[in-house]
Amino acid sequence: MTDSQAARALRVLVYSDDAQTRAQVIGALGTHPDPAIPPVSFIEVATAPMVFAQLDAGVIDAVIADGEASPAGGMGVAKQMKDELDPSPPVLVLLGRADDRWLADWSRADAVAVLPVDPIALPRAFVEMMTGNAEL
Numbered sequence: 393m394t395d396s397q398a399a400r401a402l403r404v405l406v407y408s409d410d411a412q413t414r415a416q417v418i419g420a421l422g423t424h425p426d427p428a429i430p431p432v433s434f435i436e437v438a439t440a441p442m443v444f445a446q447l448d449a450g451v452i453d454a455v456i457a458d459g460e461a462s463p464a465g466g467m468g469v470a471k472q473m474k475d476e477l478d479p480s481p482p483v484l485v486l487l488g489r490a491d492d493r494w495l496a497d498w499s500r501a502d503a504v505a506v507l508p509v510d511p512i513a514l515p516r517a518f519v520e521m522m523t524g525n526a527e528l
Contacts, residue, residue: 400430400431401430401431401432401433402429402430402431402432402433402453402454402522403432403433403434403435403451403452403453403454404421404432404433404434404435404452404453404454404455404456405434405435405436405437405443405446405447405452405454405455405456406418406434406435406436406437406456407437407438407440407442407443407455407456407457407458407461407466407469408438408457408458408460408461408466408486409438409439409458409461409462410458410460410461411436411438413458413460413486413507413509414436414438416508416509417456417486417509417514418434418436419509419511420509420510420511420514420515421434421514421515421518422515425515425518425519426515426519428519428522428523429519429522429523435451435452439464440461440464440468440469440472443455443457443469443473444472447473447477447481452481453481454481454482454483454484454518454521454522455469455470455473455481455482455483455484456483456484456486456518457469457470457483457484457485457486457501458486458507459485459486459487459488459492459495459496459507460486460488460507466485466486466499467485467492467495467496467498467499467501468499470483470485470496470499470500470501471498471499471500474499474500482502482503482521482522483501483502483503484501484502484503484504484505484517484518484521485499485501485503485504485505486504486505486506486507486509487504487505487506487507488506488507489506490506502521503517503518503520503521504517505517505518
């Protein structure tokens with residue numbers, strides 16, 4: 393990757409208290425999930441305070457948050473982001489159950505995917521979110 397490609401890569405924060413979930417998200421997306429968006433680089437965090445530290449630093453282009461994270465779940469983190477940050481980066485919430493979609497609506501998430509990580513559905517939802525075609 394050249395310097396110009398690295399400079400324009402999307403910086404995606406992956407929040408989960410579970411290192412395996414973070415690894416699955418990163419593995420499913422890879423470094424260039426679709427030609428419609430720039431390549432991606434990842435920042436992994438395991439706690440909600442670190443999510444907001446990274447957001448406050450202004451280095452995040454998008455967030456993928458684990459709705460099942462503990463003690464602060466990804467839906468609560470997404471809601472706090474949307475309430476406190478203007479503008480807020482787009483956020484995709486990983487749901488423990490598809491039936492929890494209403495909670496994602498409450499959190500004002502821009503997109504959702506269901507756990508366990510699906511290596512086809514997650515990149516599709518992420519790309520749709522980043523290109524403005526996400527459907528909740």
